[in-house]
Structures are given as C-alpha cells and as structure tokens.
Amino acid sequence: MDQIAGNISLLFQFPIVNLKIVLDGIMIGSLFALAAYGLALVWGVMNVKNLAQGDFVIAGGYISWWLVENGVHALLGVPIAFIVMWGFGWFIYRVIICRVIDRDLFTTLLATFGLAIMIAQILNLLFGSDTQSVDLGYNTLYFFDGFIDVPIAKLIGVLMAGTLATGVIIFMKYSRMGQAIRATAQDRRAARVLGIDTDKVYSFTFSLNAAICGAAGAIIVMVWIIQPFYGITHSIRAFVIVTAAGLGNLPGVIAAGLGIGALEQYGAIIFGIGYQQAIAVLLLLIVLIFRLSQQRRVRQSLQ
Amino acid sequence: MKINLSLMGALVGATLLFPGSASAACEAITLGSAISLTGKYATNGIHAKNGYEFAIQKIKDAGGVQVDGKCYNFNVIYYDDESKGDRGATLAERLINQDKVQYMLGPYSSGLTKAIAPITEKYQIPMVEAEGASRSLFNKGYKYLFAVLSTSEQYLASAIALAAEKATESGKDPSSVRVAVAVENDPFSLDIRAGVLEDAAKFGMKAVVDEKLPRDLSDMSAILTKVKLLKPDVLIVSGHSKGAATAVRQIAEQNISVPMLAITHCEAADVTGKFGAAANDVLCSTQWAETLSYEDPLFGTAANYYSEFIAANSAYQGKKVPYQTAQASAAVYVFKDAFERAGSLDKEAVRDAIAATDLKTFYGNIKFSEAGNNIAKPMVLRQIQDGKYNVVAPSAFASHKLNWPRD
Numbered sequence: 001m002d003q004i005a006g007n008i009s010l011l012f013q014f015p016i017v018n019l020k021i022v023l024d025g026i027m028i029g030s031l032f033a034l035a036a037y038g039l040a041l042v043w044g045v046m047n048v049k050n051l052a053q054g055d056f057v058i059a060g061g062y063i064s065w066w067l068v069e070n071g072v073h074a075l076l077g078v079p080i081a082f083i084v085m086w087g088f089g090w091f092i093y094r095v096i097i098c099r100v101i102d103r104d105l106f107t108t109l110l111a112t113f114g115l116a117i118m119i120a121q122i123l124n125l126l127f128g129s130d131t132q133s134v135d136l137g138y139n140t141l142y143f144f145d146g147f148i149d150v151p152i153a154k155l156i157g158v159l160m161a162g163t164l165a166t167g168v169i170i171f172m173k174y175s176r177m178g179q180a181i182r183a184t185a186q187d188r189r190a191a192r193v194l195g196i197d198t199d200k201v202y203s204f205t206f207s208l209n210a211a212i213c214g215a216a217g218a219i220i221v222m223v224w225i226i227q228p229f230y231g232i233t234h235s236i237r238a239f240v241i242v243t244a245a246g247l248g249n250l251p252g253v254i255a256a257g258l259g260i261g262a263l264e265q266y267g268a269i270i271f272g273i274g275y276q277q278a279i280a281v282l283l284l285l286i287v288l289i290f291r292l293s294q295q296r297r298v299r300q301s302l303q
Numbered sequence: 304m305k306i307n308l309s310l311m312g313a314l315v316g317a318t319l320l321f322p323g324s325a326s327a328a329c330e331a332i333t334l335g336s337a338i339s340l341t342g343k344y345a346t347n348g349i350h351a352k353n354g355y356e357f358a359i360q361k362i363k364d365a366g367g368v369q370v371d372g373k374c375y376n377f378n379v380i381y382y383d384d385e386s387k388g389d390r391g392a393t394l395a396e397r398l399i400n401q402d403k404v405q406y407m408l409g410p411y412s413s414g415l416t417k418a419i420a421p422i423t424e425k426y427q428i429p430m431v432e433a434e435g436a437s438r439s440l441f442n443k444g445y446k447y448l449f450a451v452l453s454t455s456e457q458y459l460a461s462a463i464a465l466a467a468e469k470a471t472e473s474g475k476d477p478s479s480v481r482v483a484v485a486v487e488n489d490p491f492s493l494d495i496r497a498g499v500l501e502d503a504a505k506f507g508m509k510a511v512v513d514e515k516l517p518r519d520l521s522d523m524s525a526i527l528t529k530v531k532l533l534k535p536d537v538l539i540v541s542g543h544s545k546g547a548a549t550a551v552r553q554i555a556e557q558n559i560s561v562p563m564l565a566i567t568h569c570e571a572a573d574v575t576g577k578f579g580a581a582a583n584d585v586l587c588s589t590q591w592a593e594t595l596s597y598e599d600p601l602f603g604t605a606a607n608y609y610s611e612f613i614a615a616n617s618a619y620q621g622k623k624v625p626y627q628t629a630q631a632s633a634a635v636y637v638f639k640d641a642f643e644r645a646g647s648l649d650k651e652a653v654r655d656a657i658a659a660t661d662l663k664t665f666y667g668n669i670k671f672s673e674a675g676n677n678i679a680k681p682m683v684l685r686q687i688q689d690g691k692y693n694v695v696a697p698s699a700f701a702s703h704k705l706n707w708p709r710d
Contacts, residue, residue: 003513007529014532024524121341129345129386131545133552135577140556147531151556224521225548229343233519268525274488274515276525 007270016147021265027154029261030161031223033254034216035234036241037165038209044247045185045205046101051112054234055119056210060085060217061132061226062123068134074222077134078160081218082211089210093203101202116231123228133225157219164215165254168208172250181205233277240284329367329374332648334638335404336379337394337419339411342386346544347571347627348411351434353619354631355379355408357612358602361632365601368639371646377635384410388418395422404428405650408634411627413437413455413491420448429654433634434627437490438497441674449657449675451633451666455491456498457682458588459539462565463502465586465684465696466537469563469707478507483535483561485526485550487542488515495541495567511535516542523549527557540566547572555581562708565684570623575690584709585687591626591666592683592694594702601636602665608632633666 011018039053050056063084064077072080092115100111138152172178183191184201192198220226241260245252260280267279336355339348359377367374380402384391391410398404399422407423409416409432416435420443423430429447436455440448467477482503486492500510511533514526520542530538538561540550547568554564555578569575569587593609602608608629613619637660642648645656662669667680684696686705693703 010529010532017528017532020528021525028522124341124345129343131548131572133548133577135552135579137579140558142558146558149557225545225552226521227343227519227545230519230521233521265525269528272514273485273520273523273525274517276522277517277519 003272004270007272011269014147016144017269019144020148021269022262023148023150025262025265026258027150027158027223027261028265029258030158030254031216031220032234032237032241032261033257034161034165034219035213036238036245036253036257037168037250038212038216039238040242040245040247040250040253041181041205041212042209043242045181046097046202048097048101048108048112048206049105049239050209051109051235052116052119052231053209053213053238054236055116055123055231056085056089056213057217057220057234058226058228058231059088059119059123060214061221062127062217062228063214064218065132065134065221065226066127074134074136075156077221078215078218081214082164085214085217086207086211088214089207090203092210093206097206098199098202116235120228120231127228129228131225131227132221134221136222151223154223157223160219161216164212168212169250177201177204236277237280240280243284244287329363329376331378332368332370332375332406332642333402333404334377334379334406334408335382335395335398335402336408337382337384337391337398337410337415338408339386339415340381340383342384344386344411344415347434347625348386350625350627351411351631352381353616354433354612354628355635357615357628358632358635360615361601361611362635362639368642370642370648375642377638379408380404384415386412386415388414391415391418392422395419399423399426399428405648406430406638406653408631408638409433409435409450413440413494414489416440416448416450417490420445423447427650427654429650429657431634431637431657433630436494438494438676439490441672441676445675447654449637449660449671451637451669451677451680452590452630453680453682454676455494456501458495458498458567459541459565460498460502461588461682461684461696462537462539462563462586463499463506463508465705466563467506467508469705470536480506480508480537481511481533481535482508483512483526483530483533483538484510485512485514485516485523485538485540485542485546487518487520487546489518492516492541492543492546492567495539499539512538516540516546520545520549522553524553524557527553527559530561531557531559535561537561537563537565540564541568544568544572547574548577551578551582551585560708560710564709569685569687569692570625575687575692579690582687583689584706586695587685587687587692589626589683589685589692590680591629592685592692593624594694595667595683597663597665597667599636599662599664601639602632605629605665608665629666633664633669636664636666637662637669 035057042048042050060081063081067077068074100107136153140149140151180196180201184198241256245256264276264279268276363376367376382394407430411434413435424445431449433451436452438454438456466480470477470480486496547566551574565586574582593605595605598604612624641656645652670679672678685692686695695701695705
C-alpha cells in the first residue's frame with residue numbers, strides 16, 4: 001500500500017512523467033491496435049475467434065528477424081513479413097479454417113487454439129527459445145531534460161502502423177473487395193444472393209488479417225523482443241481491445257488499443273510492472289459487466 | 304539324476320550369463336535425465352545436454368569409469384520434459400520404474416528440479432544436478448539431491464558488496480547506497496532478490512525500487528522511469544534472457560544513468576552481440592568463466608575445456624560456451640569420481656560417495672553440504688568492457704578492474 005501511495009505521489013511530484021507514460025502507452029498501443037484490428041475483421045466478417053492471433057504476430061516478427069540475420073534491412077522486413085504472412089494466412093484458411101467455419105463456436109476455437117500451439121512450437125524448433133530482437137541502431141530523441149524519450153525506431157514503428165491502418169481503412173471503405181467484405185459481415189446470405197463469392201471474401205479477410213499481424217510482429221521485433229511463446233500475450237490483448245471497443249467499430253478498436261497501451265503503463269507505474277497486463281484483463285471484466293448490464297441487443301456491423 | 308541335470312544346466316547357464324571380467328569393451332552404466340529439449344527452456348536444456356554428452360565422451364576417451372577393477376562407460380536415457388514440471392515428474396517416474404535407471408542427472412531450471420527431486424527422493428535414486436540453483440531445493444532435507452552449482456541467492460549478492468566497497472572508496476557510508484531490484488516472479492529470481500536484499504540489509508542500504516517482472520516481459524519502461532526519478536546507486540535485474548535483453552535495450556533508449564547495473568543471463572540474451580555499446584559496463588553474474596584458473600586431470604584447465612568443447616561441437620563455433628554447459632559436464636565428472644570411490648554400482652554406496660565428494664574440477668571446487676548444495680565454489684561477477692566479458696569480482700579471481708560509475 002505504501003509503495004502504491006509512493007508511486008502515485010511520484011506522478012504528482014514529476015508531472016512531466018505523465019506525458020511520458022501516455023506517449024509510451026500510445027506508441028505501444030498502436031501496435032496492439034494493429035493485431036486487434038485484424039482480429040476484429042476476422043471476428044466480424046467470418047465469426048471466427050482466432051486464438052492464434054498473437055502467434056501470427058510472433059511469426060511475422062520471426063520472419064523479419066530472420067531476414068535481418070541474413071542481411072536484409074530491418075525496415076524492409078515489415079512489407080516482406082506482410083506478404084509472406086498473407087500467403088501463410090491463405091494457406092491456413094484453405095487447410096484449416098474453411099473446414100471449420102460453418103461449425104459451432106467450440107470447433108473454431110479448438111482449431112485456432114491448436115494452430116496457436118503448432119505455430120509456437122514450430123517457431124521454437126526453427127529458431128530456438130531464446131528471446132530475439134532487431135536493433136535498428138537509430139538514436140533516441142530526448143525532450144524536457146531527457147524525461148521524455150522517443151526512440152526513432154519506435155517512432156518509425158508507430159508511423160508504419162499508422163500508415164497500414166489508414167491503408168486498410170481506406171481499402172475497406174472504397175475498394176470493391178472492401179465493400180464485399182463489409183456486405184458479407186452484415187448478412188452472409190444476402191451477400192451471396194447478390195452475387196458475392198463469400199468463400200473468396202473469407203479467404204481474403206483471413207489472409208489480410210494474417211498479413212496485418214505479420215507486419216505488426218515485424219514492427220514489434222524492432223522495438224521490443226519476441227520469443228516463440230509470447231503469442232498468447234498478444235492474443236489476450238487483441239481480444240480485450242476488440243471486446244472493449246465492440247465488434248462493429250473499427251476506428252473504436254484503434255482508439256481502444258491506444259487507450260489500453262496508456263492504461264497499462266499507468267498500471268505498471270502505480271501497481272508495479274507485474275500488474276501491467278492485469279490492468280488490461282481487469283478492463284475487459286469491467287467492460288463485459290457493463291455490457292451485460294445494459295442488456296441491449298444492438299445489431300452490429302462493420303463500418 | 305533329474306535334479307543333478309537341472310543343477311548342471313543352471314551352472315552352465317550361469318557361466319554363459321556372466322562371462323567374467325575378461326571382455327575388452329567397457330560395460331554401460333545407465334543414467335537417466337528428463338531435460339527440456341522443447342518449450343521455453345529448450346535453449347539452455349540443450350546446452351546442458353551437450354555438456355553431459357561432452358563429459359561422457361571425454362570420460363570414454365580417457366578409458367572409462369573404473370569401478371572395482373572393471374571398466375564402464377556412461378550412457379544416458381534422455382526424455383524431453385517440454386519445460387513443464389508435471390511432465391518432468393512423470394518422466395522421472397518412467398525412467399525409474401520402466402527403464403530401471405538407478406542414477407539421475409538433473410533437468411534444466413530450478414522449477415523442473417523441484418518437480419523431479421521428490422520423485423528421486425521417494426525411490427532413493429541419487430541425482431546430481433547442475434542447473435537448479437534455487438535455495439528452496441536445499442531446505443527440504445533431501446538426501447539424494449546434489450548440486451554442483453552455487454545457489455541462486457548468491458548470484459547477484461556480490462554486486463551489493465561491490466557497491467559498498469565503492470561507496471567506502473569514494474568516502475561515503477555504505478548505508479547511503481540505494482538499491483533498486485527488478486526480478487521476475489519465479490523461484491530462481493526471487494532467491495536472487497532475497498540474497499540481494501539480505502546483503503543490502505546487512506550494510507543498512509535502502510531498497511527504493513523493489514518490483515516483480517511478469518513472466519512474459521517485453522517492456523519495463525515503467526520501472527526504468529521510476530529508476531530515473533529515484534536515482535538509485537545499484538540496479539539489479541533478473542528475468543532470464545528476456546529481462547537481460549529488455550533491460551539493456553531500454554536503459555540505453557531511456558538514457559538511464561545508474562552507477563552500477565547488475566543482471567543475469569547476459570550471454571543467453573547475447574547483449575553484446577545485439578546491443579553493442581549499450582551493453583558496456585553491465586555487470587553479469589556467472590557460475591563459471593573460462594578465464595578462471597581452475598583445473599582437473601580429466602578436462603584440464605577451464606580454458607582447455609572451453610576450446611575442446613568448441614572443437615567437439617561445431618554448433619558453438621564463433622559463439623560463447625555458456626556456464627550451463629560447463630556445470631553439466633562437472634555433474635557427470637562428480638558421478639565418475641563417486642563411482643570410482645564407491646567401488647560398487649550399489650546406489651546407496653554411490654550416494655554416500657557423492658556426499659563425501661571433495662573434488663577440484665575445471666569448473667571450480669566441489670564439496671557438498673549436508674543439504675546437497677556445493678559450498679566450495681564462489682559466484683563470479685564479470686563486467687562487459689568494450690564488448691568483452693572481464694572478471695572483476697570477487698577480487699581474488701579478478702583479471703580486470705571495475706569500471707565505475709557506469710557511463
């Protein structure tokens with residue numbers, strides 16, 4: 001208790017630290033938001049709750065790390081991871097997801113859970129269980145007597161995440177395929193009747209999700225560290241964010257991602273870093289209780 | 304007549320079964336080990352296994368283990384415990400009950416050792432382990448568990464002594480030193496924390512940050528922000544290789560200046576290779592370093608062990624041989640020595656011989672306490688200086704001077 005009070009008083013003693021916490025949170029949150037965005041797509045369009053979401057992220061990270069080890073520039077790792085994971089997502093859809101998509105919730109959960117374990121173990125066999133990261137070797141920008149630090153690598157990561165998210169939003173709004181995806185999300189049968197090849201839409205959506213995750217992972221390996229078994233952490237965050245924001249609300253997902261990033265940082269400062277993730281899960285509980293108490297059955301659709 | 308015939312048959316059978324000690328090839332002594340070949344401990348589990356195998360080959364080349372005039376070679380049955388405690392315990396039961404293993408080599412990590420020790424204890428199977436340093440392993444009254452490595456509360460405690468030394472040198476009272484501790488919430492790291500805080504309390508130092516890192520740590524900027532505000536004199540971080548990598552990277556990113564930074568698992572995280580200059584002046588604890596002047600008749604000097612191991616294992620070329628490998632080899636060496644002194648394959652006799660071990664090895668001296676931990680070997684602190692690991696403490700073994708303060 002004393003420690004918590006001491007930590008809170010630190011925030012008031014050094015008000016500038018609040019700005020740092022929020023900035024750190026937003027930079028990290030933008031990466032959570034990417035994976036969550038992909039999950040919202042797959043969940044909303046295909047009604048598949050992909051438990052392997054975090055493992056897609058880690059796989060993307062390893063692709064980028066492997067490329068860097070073999071002499072490719074780290075920033076190129078992001079688009080390459082996007083493309084490779086697109087192919088991987090398409091393959092997984094054809095082999096596994098398309099077979100379980102019409103089954104009940106439990107089957108899809110089980111299939112993606114198995115997929116998560118498979119990916120983690122394969123990565124472990126291929127790359128070993130050591131933590132890996134890519135160091136871009138860029139400088140850090142300091143403001144306010146060095147209290148605020150913005151590593152340029154992180155800044156690049158955030159910009160890339162922002163570009164990707166904007167690109168996807170524009171694509172969903174204006175392209176033919178984006179419209180088809182949204183139509184399928186609203187009513188699969190109606191979309192079929194109107195001539196949309198829903199199977200194609202599904203495989204496209206799933207591939208797009210895997211690609212987004214892959215790019216997110218390639219950015220994460222530049223600013224954080226990855227390990228074959230870190231997938232679950234990213235999966236949990238993605239689920240928390242999507243649940244908190246609501247399925248039909250893609251801009252909301254991004255906002256929630258940034259918010260959770262900042263909240264986690266505050267939680268880590270006040271309660272200790274061991275509780276950083278507990279904050280996210282606590283938030284999920286509160287949102288769920290709030291939603292249940294509302295008891296309103298709103299029909300949600302992708303916008 | 305019938306009785307006579309069957310008697311004779313039995314005699315003939317017996318001579319066929321036991322052809323005497325005339326055979327040229329050595330017989331096998333089978334050891335068992337459940338070790339992490341997959342899962343989160345796979346990297347170090349494989350390091351340990353390579354250490355076991357190297358020592359076994361080395362003993363074989365040197366003429367085997369001589370027990371009561373007969374020659375034996377070690378042979379190990381390995382099972383993969385998938386880095387999971389319950390799996391480790393099951394596999395230990397299987398090794399003992401199905402494979403009839405009479406002697407065990409340890410798994411990797413304190414957690415796995417903790418899971419397996421009750422099983423070996425129940426069946427009274429002597430186990431020499433090299434990778435479980437938690438001190439909680441040695442307060443349970445186990446009689447069949449022996450560990451060649453220093454226990455974990457000693458890991459970074461010497462950094463506190465070093466900080467006190469530096470404070471005195473610069474004309475300050477050691478009790479003015481402020482300590483920050485960030486350790487993972489696992490048995491190993493919690494022991495490190497206990498050892499550090501105990502020693503800090505002895506000097507009257509104050510712990511200004513005392514936090515537990517999560518198991519899937521990848522961001523510790525919150526702790527470092529506190530460090531920046533509170534300005535402690537020593538920062539202790541223990542969180543396996545993820546803790547080492549995250550600490551080194553983010554301390555450089557956030558430009559945290561702390562006079563002394565001591566962490567574990569520097570080599571496992573390859574902090575010099577990945578982060579270059581950012582890793583300079585970091586203190587790393589180690590069980591063993593190849594520059595130490597220990598030696599024994601089997602492996603030669605520590606440096607000799609190091610070069611021969613790399614020559615025998617091409618996968619380590621251009622990389623560092625971690626201490627996890629050296630101590631695994633030392634555990635096999637303890638078994639060889641104990642078998643030879645026991646002069647018997649009886650597991651009780653071997654257990655008593657292990658308990659009486661007083662051995663000088665390339666890894667350090669080995670002598671077990673009543674509780675089974677090695678009390679003859681100190682922990683070593685090295686500092687990364689220009690990308691090289693140089694021994695700086697304890698001063699008796701130090702080859703280099705400490706760079707202090709950091710930055």
